[in-house]
Amino acid sequence: MFGDFIPLYITIAIATGLALTLLKAAELVGPKRPNRIKQSPYESGMDPIGSARERYSVKFYLVAMIFIVFDVEVVFMYPWAVSFHDFIAGGAALGVMIVVTIFAAILAIGLVYDIKKGGLDFEQ
Template sequence: MFGDFVPLFLMIALALGLALTLLAAAAYIGPSRPSGTKTMPYESGMDPVGSAHERYSVKFYLVAMIFIVFDVEVVFMWPWAASFHSFVESGAGLGVIAVISLFTLILLVGLLYDVKKGGLDFEQ
């Protein structure tokens, strides 16, 4: 059983070995000429203004979490949509539609709750 995975482990070892060898070669062979300009923080070609340690609003993170939730929803719905035709052929089409509708409804209720609480309102 373990013998079936030897080619896979060999390929992983070769890939890691090549990657580490190239990184080490670039570090030793490549030129290193640090200067004040090169070590400055880069901000779209402009000189940095203010501190880099400014605090973000919590609402930024809430919007990011909502994005992730709906992104994961799409990840779960994609295989369902791709195999829906086989569900219909097997006679389970309505049951599958009910399950995915419940899944979407739960996420929609969460989104409506967030909108009602002002989670997406940045004017406050």
């Protein structure tokens, strides 16, 4: 079993070695002329306004969590969609469809709950 993956391990080792070698070469050969402008924070070509230590609203994190949940949902649904033809051929299409519908319904209920609680309303 291990022998089947030797080409993969060699490719990973070569890619890692090449990446590290090129990073080190760029660090050694590249110009080093630091100045105040190069070391200042960059905000889309504008001078930074305010402190970088400001706290984000909790709603920012809630939206990020919703994104992650639905991203994971897509990760779980993609293999199901790719294999659905095989489920039809095997006679398990109805059972699999019910399970996936329950999975999507639970997430949809969570999204509706979040909308009702105002989790996506940023005007407050």
